Amino acid sequence: MAPARTWFHSAVVYQVYPRSFQDSDGDGVGDLRGIIDRLDHLATLGVDVLWLSPIYPSPQDDNGYDISDYQDVDPTFGTLADFDELVEQAHARDLRIVMDLVVNHTSDEHPWFVESRSSTDNPKRDWYWWRPPREGHSPGEPGAEPTNWHSFFSGSTWELDEASGEYYLHLFSRKQPDLNWENPEVRGAVHSMMRWWLDRGVDGFRMDVINMISKHLPLQDGEQIGDGPWGDGSPHYICGPRIHEFLQEMHREVFEGRGDRLLTVGEMPAVTVEDAVLFTDPARHEVDMVFQFEHVGLDHGAHKWDHRPLRLVDLKESLGRWQEGLAEAGWNSLYWNNHDQPRAVSRFGDDGEFRVESAKLLATVLHLHRGTPYVYQGEELGMTNVPFADASSFRDIESVNYFRDATGRGLLAEEVLDALRIGSRDNARSPMQWDASPHGGFTTGEPWAPVHPNHTEVNAEQALGDPDSVFHHYRRLVELRHTDPVVAEGDFTMLLPEDPVVYAFTRSLEGTTLLVVANFGGSVHTVEGLPEEWSSADLVLGSYPAGSEAPAADAGRLVLRPWEARVLRVTGRRP
Structure with a gap:
């Protein structure tokens, strides 16, 4: 039996990366007042939730994902009063606010860690993962690290503290020490902080790498990576033995009794479909949905930087398996872009001749899947990767x-x-392109990162004035999800799974069926093997301008133009 309907089944989330969205004071960095000034852009798009990447005080070693105070706003972005106004203004536009929750690690400048490293007997020493050098080694010697784990940001996951002669664990930057969730005091402090934000009007959390908070004990070496000194520690911290316990405790202590208005999203690298069913089954009271990375790793070879062309059949197999796996329990999150991913139209589409068409196609395919779609700032404009010099x-x-x-x-x-x-993640972090003016209307000062030179053609002002723009196609997709129950609740059936060019599937609910068919290629393509009724079905939405001449189709065949996607409807019949 499919999950009971809830509000986020028909919702769309919009992610803002505050540094790059809108600068209100000319210092070259985006801020909260800039977001307030641009809320009408989101209201026009029609989205339901605004997700903010971190705005907390931070040394900015990892652009805010290294937090030094969980209960304040970094002066770069404004003040708590600015945040309260943002919440008020967003709610006035029926926009919920979701905060980024980064609690696998803190900054090394957080008071908790400052205390923890002050002495080996400090009460907060056990709030983090401290270990002596490997047996038989002196501090600082090659190979003295407690385990051989390789950091996501290069090098060892262990940093030597010269004062104590011990090492602390950091899965990411050395300035991002991991919290020890085995300590109940750590969990209690995190829960208290979360309640503080909810009481302030926040409507939920996106939980950064939340499936890494439980580590297998004792900490042990990982399998060696190649010929180097490092090992893969991920089996020792991905979905560890207490992860479900920790999330269920968080639900009890933080979310229980607050109604169903909240949204909880767990970012979970390397999570499987089977894991996700457990995490997102409403009966288990953990999270509403997870971010998984399987589909955005399909163009990776031996590692992230080893790029290979995406095979469409692999994409269909992956996304189709997630659709099937979460059909009966749990819920999917749907995304191409976020602050950690390069621009989708450059990665999976054609950011040259067919930028507009392929951006619309990618949006159509994604938003017609079953799950909650996420739009990353600039995606609705068809923003592209940056030409780094x-x-x-x-x-x-x-x-x-x-x-x-x-x-x-x-x-x-x-x-x-x-x-x-x-x-590079920097592709997603270039400033938002609002208009054709200098710096794209993002700032009157010198932007913290270069504005893409194509902002004179690709910008929000141009897009809002063009009814056939990528922006208005996104707006129509959002509206379709809001108004047509088959988009939010219908079942999902993949078609033509082995076709290397065409992505096709149906969504069906109570006698109504939608066919989504998309040509992932730069030439005209004939789709065969569909039931004859589809050649005469009603067009709901297409990626080419309404009224433009479409190629003729014979019974059982559809002819699609380059990077064309269509959504067709048959009422009262199923294919």
Whole structure:
């Protein structure tokens, strides 16, 4: 039996990366008042939820995902009073506010960690993962790290504290020490902080790498990676033994009794369909949905920076399996873009001749799946990857570290740059393109990161004035999800799974069926193998302008133009 209907089944979430959305004071960095000034853009788009990437005080080692105070706003972004006004103004437009919750780790400048490292007998020492050097080694010696785990941001996951001679664990940057969730005091402090934000009017949380908070004990070496010194520690911290216990406790202590207005989303790298069913089954009281990374890893070779062309059959197999796996219990989150992913139209579409058409196609395919769609700022404009000139153009710590380490191993700088241009997170973090003015209307000052030079053609002002723009196609998709129950609640059936060019599926509910068919290619393509009734079905929405001449179709065949997607309806019949 399918999950009972809830409000987020027909909702669409919009993610804002505050540094890059809108600067209100000319310092070159986006801020809360800038977001307030642009809320009408989101209202026009029709989305239901605004998800904010971190706005907390932070040294900005990882652009705000290294938090030094969970209960304040970084002065770069404004004040708590500005935040309260944002909540008020958003709610006035029927927009819920979801905060980023980053509690696998803190900043090394958080007072908790400052206390923890102050002495080995400090009461907060056990709030983090401290370990002595490996047996038989002295502090700082090669191989003295407690385990051989490799950090997501290069090098070891262990950093030596010279004062105590012990190491602390950091799965990410050395300035992001991992919290020890085995300690009930840590969990209690996190729960208290979450309640504080909910009491302030927040409507939920997106939980950063939340499936890493439970570690397997004792901490042990991972399988060696290649010929180097590092090992893969992920089996020891991905979906650890107490993860469900911790999330169920969080639900009891933080969310229970607050009604069904909230949204909880768990970002969970390496999560499986089977895991996701457990995490998102409403009867288990953990999270409403998870972010999984399987489909955005399909163009990776041996590692993230080893790019290979996406095979459409692989994408269909992956997304289709997630649709099937969560059909009876739990719920899908749907996304192409976020602050950690390069721009989808450059990655999976054609950001040249068919930028508009392929951006609309990607949106159509995604939003017609079963689940809650997420729109990342600029996606609704068809924003593209950035033409980075050289290594100095990158800001993201992951990209900067990779360039240093890869060139240090002897890789050619230009080859490393080519990989970064394709896959760097900085592609998603260039400033929002509001108009054709200098710096795209993002700031009157010098922007913290370069504005894409194509902002003179690709911008919100242009898009709002063009009824056939990518923006208005997104707006129509959002409206369709709001108004047609088959989009939110219908079942899902993949068609033509082995076709290397066409992505086709149906959504059916109570006698109504929608067919979604999309040509992932730059030439005219004939789709065969469909029931004859589809050649005469009603067009609900298409990626080409309404009224433009479509190729003729014979019974059982549809002819699609380059990067064309169509949504067709048959009422009262199923294919």
